[in-house]
Amino acid sequence: MNVPAAWYLVLAAVLFGIGAYGLLTRRSALIMFMCVELMLNAVNLTFVTFARTLSDIGGQASVFFVMVVAAAEVTVGLGIVVAVFRRRHSTSVDELNEMKG
Amino acid sequence: MSATAYALPSIVVFVTAALLIVVGALGVLAVRNPVHAALSLILTLFGVAVAFIAQSADFLAAVQVIVYAGAIVVLFLFVIMFLGVGRSRHDHVEPLVGQRPLAALGVAVTVGGIIALLASSHWVTGATSVSGSSLAKGTGNVHQLGTAVFTTYLYAFEATAALLVIAVVGAVILARRERVTEGAE
Numbered sequence: 001m002n003v004p005a006a007w008y009l010v011l012a013a014v015l016f017g018i019g020a021y022g023l024l025t026r027r028s029a030l031i032m033f034m035c036v037e038l039m040l041n042a043v044n045l046t047f048v049t050f051a052r053t054l055s056d057i058g059g060q061a062s063v064f065f066v067m068v069v070a071a072a073e074v075t076v077g078l079g080i081v082v083a084v085f086r087r088r089h090s091t092s093v094d095e096l097n098e099m100k101g
Numbered sequence: 102m103s104a105t106a107y108a109l110p111s112i113v114v115f116v117t118a119a120l121l122i123v124v125g126a127l128g129v130l131a132v133r134n135p136v137h138a139a140l141s142l143i144l145t146l147f148g149v150a151v152a153f154i155a156q157s158a159d160f161l162a163a164v165q166v167i168v169y170a171g172a173i174v175v176l177f178l179f180v181i182m183f184l185g186v187g188r189s190r191h192d193h194v195e196p197l198v199g200q201r202p203l204a205a206l207g208v209a210v211t212v213g214g215i216i217a218l219l220a221s222s223h224w225v226t227g228a229t230s231v232s233g234s235s236l237a238k239g240t241g242n243v244h245q246l247g248t249a250v251f252t253t254y255l256y257a258f259e260a261t262a263a264l265l266v267i268a269v270v271g272a273v274i275l276a277r278r279e280r281v282t283e284g285a286e
Contacts, residue, residue, distance in 0.1 A: 003107050003115045006219050008152060011119050013219075015145070017212035018126040024204035030135050030181060034142050037173065038126050041149045044161075052156040057249045060158050060242075064250060067161075067168055068261040072268035074173050078180045079275035085184050086278070 008049040016042035029081050029091045033074065040070050114155045121148025139177045146170045160243045 019038030026032055044063045051059025085091055121144055128141025146169045153162035250258050 002111045002155070007115055008156070009219055010216055011115075011122060011152070013212050013215040015122055015126055017208045018123070018130055020211065021204055021208045022126075022130045024207070025201050026130075028135060030177065031129070031138055034129050034138055034177065037142060037169070038129060038145060041146065041169075044165075045149055045152055048153055048156050048158045048161065051158065057245045058253070060161055060246050061249045061254050063158070063161050064164070064246070065254070065257055065261060067164060068264065071168060071173060072264050074176060075268045075272045076275070078176060079272035082180060082184065082276045091184065 002052075005049050005053040009046060012042045012045040012049065015039075015045065027092045027094055029077075029084070029093050032093065033077050033081075037070065037074070040066060111155065114151065118148045118151040118155065121145065121151060135181045136178065139174050139181065142177070143170050143174050146174070157242055160246050 016039050019035045019042060022035035022038065023032050026035065044066055047059040047063045047066070049059075051057065051063075081091055084096065088095055125141045125143070125145030125148060128144065129138045132138045132141060146165060150162040150165040150170075153159075153165060
């Protein structure tokens with residue numbers, strides 16, 4: 001018998017927490033993107049766990065679409081990072097404060 | 102319900118996946134060099150792939166390795182090396198006072214709340230699907246997922262095509278080096 005779903009859900013919660021902490025504390029835009037990927041993976045793990053628990057393929061289909069959106073997000077995000085780096089010579093998000101009121 | 106009630110292989114697989122995931126995630130968090138952070142991210146993604154296989158999501162595990170570990174992380178590494186970003190010098194400055202304790206507190210409250218919800222109630226239940234009853238057996242996972250994506254979720258699937266095209270065009274426009282018309286000036 002497989003391990004209970006709650007184990008995987010707790011693991012996903014921990015992974016989400018680690019990603020959220022990194023997103024809130026790190027300064028480099030690249031690392032922040034990686035932390036967003038961690039959080040997305042935590043959600044994917046939750047989807048797959050519920051798909052197994054409820055015997056519903058819809059959870060896995062959702063993961064499929066989350067992966068597509070994550071790929072698009074990383075593509076555009078890294079494009080923005082490259083464009084910003086070309087102008088500011090830094091990937092630190094703290095230096096992007098020109099629109100501060 | 103003691104842990105010994107479950108088959109030993111599944112426990113071993115879970116512990117392996119959990120170790121890969123947590124160690125990789127902490128590596129992304131702690132390592133200063135962005136290249137090492139990307140490699141730690143690969144570790145986490147492989148751990149998630151192991152967890153997918155353990156829960157009979159074979160196709161998604163393959164996609165996880167190919168798309169995430171193969172394409173997305175390589176894209177990260179490509180950008181890191183393209184920009185020549187070294188060690189981040191800015192992580193020691195703290196422009197917002199008390200940001201780290203507040204972030205830790207917020208994360209602890211969130212994760213603790215989720216785990217408390219899990220432990221205190223049986224909200225992890227729902228209507229079991231009638232169509233996907235063979236999902237747990239691990240057979241025909243690709244067939245099932247393909248059928249679902251191309252019938253039930255067909256419009257969403259078509260929308261992803263448009264999304265990917267828009268993302269590629271947007272990335273090209275963003276990253277394009279603007280040719281300043283020096284000759285005309």
